[in-house]
Amino acid sequence: MDGIKLKEKILNEVKCEVQKLDFTPSLCVIQVGNNPASNVYIKQKEIMCNNVGYKFIHKKLSDDITEKEILHLIDKLNKSDDITSILIQMPLPDYLDEKKIQNRVNPLKDVDGLNDINIINLINNKQGLKPCTALGVLELLNEYKITLKGKKIAIIGRSTLVGMPLFHLLENKDATVTLCHSKTINLKEITLNSDIVICAVGKKHLITQDMINKDTIVIDVGINKENGILYGDVDFENIKNKASYITPVPGGVGPLTIACLAKNILESYNIQK
Ligand code: NAP
Numbered sequence: 001m002d003g004i005k006l007k008e009k010i011l012n013e014v015k016c017e018v019q020k021l022d023f024t025p026s027l028c029v030i031q032v033g034n035n036p037a038s039n040v041y042i043k044q045k046e047i048m049c050n051n052v053g054y055k056f057i058h059k060k061l062s063d064d065i066t067e068k069e070i071l072h073l074i075d076k077l078n079k080s081d082d083i084t085s086i087l088i089q090m091p092l093p094d095y096l097d098e099k100k101i102q103n104r105v106n107p108l109k110d111v112d113g114l115n116d117i118n119i120i121n122l123i124n125n126k127q128g129l130k131p132c133t134a135l136g137v138l139e140l141l142n143e144y145k146i147t148l149k150g151k152k153i154a155i156i157g158r159s160t161l162v163g164m165p166l167f168h169l170l171e172n173k174d175a176t177v178t179l180c181h182s183k184t185i186n187l188k189e190i191t192l193n194s195d196i197v198i199c200a201v202g203k204k205h206l207i208t209q210d211m212i213n214k215d216t217i218v219i220d221v222g223i224n225k226e227n228g229i230l231y232g233d234v235d236f237e238n239i240k241n242k243a244s245y246i247t248p249v250p251g252g253v254g255p256l257t258i259a260c261l262a263k264n265i266l267e268s269y270n271i272q273k
Contacts (some may be wrong), residue, residue, distance in 0.1 A: 007255035025269035026055035033063035078106040134165035136256025148173040157200035199233040
């Protein structure tokens, strides 16, 4: 499954939609501190916004800012008509309450889909903004015309960022979903009994070829860096000829996270309108 090609397709579609608008939607990223990885991710967001035609605003705050000051800034941005989307760049420094800060973002501007109101909407299959990486997995399955209704799907990893939202998205599509985690007993038995295996753990080659049946669909969300080389959670080389579809790392799910952010910014604007 080619995530790079699909990313370009989605970004072009979004760009065409944005060109038709009589208003420029915007993304405001709030960063606290100077985490090097966050700097890279924020740069990628800025490039995407420039490419698609969104206004990009970066609020880089020093890590001696108080929680009260951040909440006050979010309140101001929530009220601003010029700011249509807000994203809190994670991780925040330890002294800040991530959940409290995330929940302060207006749910209609919360393009990360991590505000509790958006999570409740997701669980109840109601309209709302949804987490980008989980949406990216759905985009890939959709692009390759994989029907989900009635399929047995194993998701490995239950984080609020990836595994948990994916569970609800897929269950809302009438798949039968098993959500696995570090305490799951006999993971192999579950993956061998699944039509689709999605891994979002962050452990290189957790999924080995003996855990996958012939013609299973394998989606690898994991990103692991070893000696400067990126690996997924799936032993790609030994599974690629066995699976009917498989995502590489890099070039699979990764590019779709930013593509889905572009879609969410447009959706956020449309919902507010
Ligand atoms: P996370 O919050 O650390 O969650 C990891 C999950 O894996 C937890 O639910 C944990 O179980 C489970 N787990 C750990 N060891 C396991 C094992 N041996 N067997 C089964 N489950 C196990 O991670 P995350 O934020 O979801 O990210 C997961 C991976 O996806 C990372 O590599 C991350 O870099 C990558 N990622 C990629 C993108 C992208 O754009 N492609 C976006 C986000 C994340 P417990 O709940 O029991 O602890």
